[in-house]
Amino acid sequence: MRTEVIIIGAGPAGLMLGRLLELAGVDAIILERKSPDYVLGRIRAGVLEQGSMDLMDRAGVGARMHAEGLIHHGVELSFDGDRQRLDFTDLIGRHVMVYGQTEVTRDLMAARKAQTIYDAENVELHDFDTNPHVTYTKDGVTHRIDCRFIAGCDGFHGVSRQSVPQSALTTFERVYPFGWLGILVDKPPVADELIYAHHARGFALCSQRSPTRSRYYVQVPTDEKVEAWSDDRFWDELRARLNPETAEALQTGSSIEKSIAPLRSFVAEPLRFGCLFLAGDAAHIVPPTGAKGLNLAMSDVAVLADALIEAVSEKSEAGINAYSAKVLDRIWKAERFSWWMTSLLHTFPDAGAFGRRIQRADFDYLASSRIAQQSLAENYTGLPS
Template identity: 55%
Template sequence: MTTQVAIIGSGPSGLLLGQLLNTQGISNVILDRVDGDYILGRIRAGILEQGFVDLAREAGVAERMDNEGHVHEGFELSMNGERTRIDLKTLTGGDTVMCYGQVEITRDLMDARQAAELPTYYNAEKVTPHEVKSDKPYVTFVHDGEEYRLDCDYVAGCDGFHGVSRQTIPAEIRTEHERVYPFGWLGFMADVPPCNHELIYAMSDHGFALASQRSATRSRYYLQVPLTDKIEDWSDERFWDELKKRLPADVAATMETGPSIEKSIAPLRSFVCEPMQYGNLFLVGDAAHIVPPTGAKGLNLAASDVATLFKIMTRVYKEGDKECISQYSDIALRRVWNGERFSWWMTSMMHDFGDDLSGGNNMEPLMYKRFMESELNYYLGSENGRKVIAEQYVGLPYEDLK
């Protein structure tokens, strides 16, 4: 079996890359160790930067997003009940974000790939890249008990934090940076109208909370919880009670509650692997970097990786320029590190670190808390400060190739 680009992983980054490559006539095969239903069952973020929205349109998968998604021109930051709106559109000169669930964009991409009859192997076992430093890399895998060899020109590792792609880069070549936070996010989804028409990120003495949404009738909420907590510790009633303590009082007083349709606890970490390229293997998305969800950068950083790799592959196959492939890691990492810093910054300001000494900052915990409160007060109280937050939240422009 042969193809031009072998894509390992059928999450949104792998699917988006495959769809974009197909628009340029660049053949690709997607391999994944799980099935499509499992992927669609993973509840993830739903805020898309303009760059992601533009890529979805370029890939021809934006019709439902444009019809059902909600454009958000701002969001709110609440500090002990005091609400400040970050007017994205005004502060950035016109930029906005799109509220459209990751599950939905993944479903749209799956449907488009199936309609185009592009080869996808779900439940592929023993997926292994080989000879990625050579001009003739290949990937072996087992599907339905049969062994396959997929010869290709390039391998895109879109297989997440626990995937095989990053491990293909020799340990002495890669450097991994990691910060594990001393708390997690308890996510709660319910079929009730959102408590606010825009997102609210809330910092309080009870801990962090986020009021998010999936549609006009479905809400997604999050609470900062200790890593030792279990789902069974949190009844629906306890969740709603705690959420109301952390959100502004006027919002809590009018919010509708209802039974959960999904609950999960996710740990938070900052993670970056350098480099993001090894020979003809390229790491994309969670395979190379993880961010705390504060700031909505995870999926959007993956999209910027896809945009850069798509530009490279297009130049390689349309112009015969193979020299440009060496630019991938440097370009991708510049945007990754910026997104990592913003996510860390938002997390540090909005969460209660308790006695953790705030991740090794070597200062008394209450002192660090006061520093972060002062930091947040400064940025929210200044138009220039709000502009910095807005520009980071909508996402920096994608970088062009040299």
């Protein structure tokens, strides 16, 4: 079997890349080691920047997003109960949309007409400097696909980045000393917009998936166990970290999903190795505080799609030659913003009294400066590609 592009991973990055190539008439096969149900069962965030919304429209899959997505014109920040709303529309004339990553994936799956091979085991990338091809096993039979290009969209733990020789790769990482304990509950959100709260007890986030489904998080130590947290304990802790008025309005219920996500910042450089290109979580991880993970992945594959279309259709390598440097410039800016948001809103074990006062000064400056608010709004809603 032969194709122009093999895409490793059928998450939103791989599916979006496949869709854009399909619309441009570029043959591409997607390989995914899990089943479709497993991929759709992954609970992920879903705050879309304007660029991601535009890309969904470009891919022809934006109708349900526009019908069901929740437009947010701002967010609320809180520090020890003191509240500050940032009106993105007023500050910079842009907004974001809450639309779950699962729904983005579902829309892209439904639109895809080209081949996606699920339950592909033992995926291996070969000779991506000279004669690129991929082998995999399905139903006990080993298969080979030859190609011109390979796109690694298979996440942080995927085979794509692991296939790159360590000598060719430079990685940058910061692992944070805490995680997010999150629950999903079928109750109306406590507020119309997201609430980011800093408290001496730790960070909290009030988010949502729909007008009737809410997502809440509290900061916990990295060694915390989900089993130690009953629903009642979670709700008590969340209330303690919120402004009293918000805590009083909170509607609680039985969780339908509960998990702990560690936080890290990670970047790999470069992102091109011969005919292999890394995109999405295979290339970078951001802490979720700045709502950048999915949006960075969408930005990566938008650039990569244009570059591959140019290489296949116009026989020009200008786009693929520029890919790594172009997306890394945006990646590092998003990493900076996500690190800053994380540093402002979380409690750090070694920060001490001085560190908390610096955080308070940062919050007070943000609350008093329109320019600082515009900077946050610009970054949160998405920097230009």
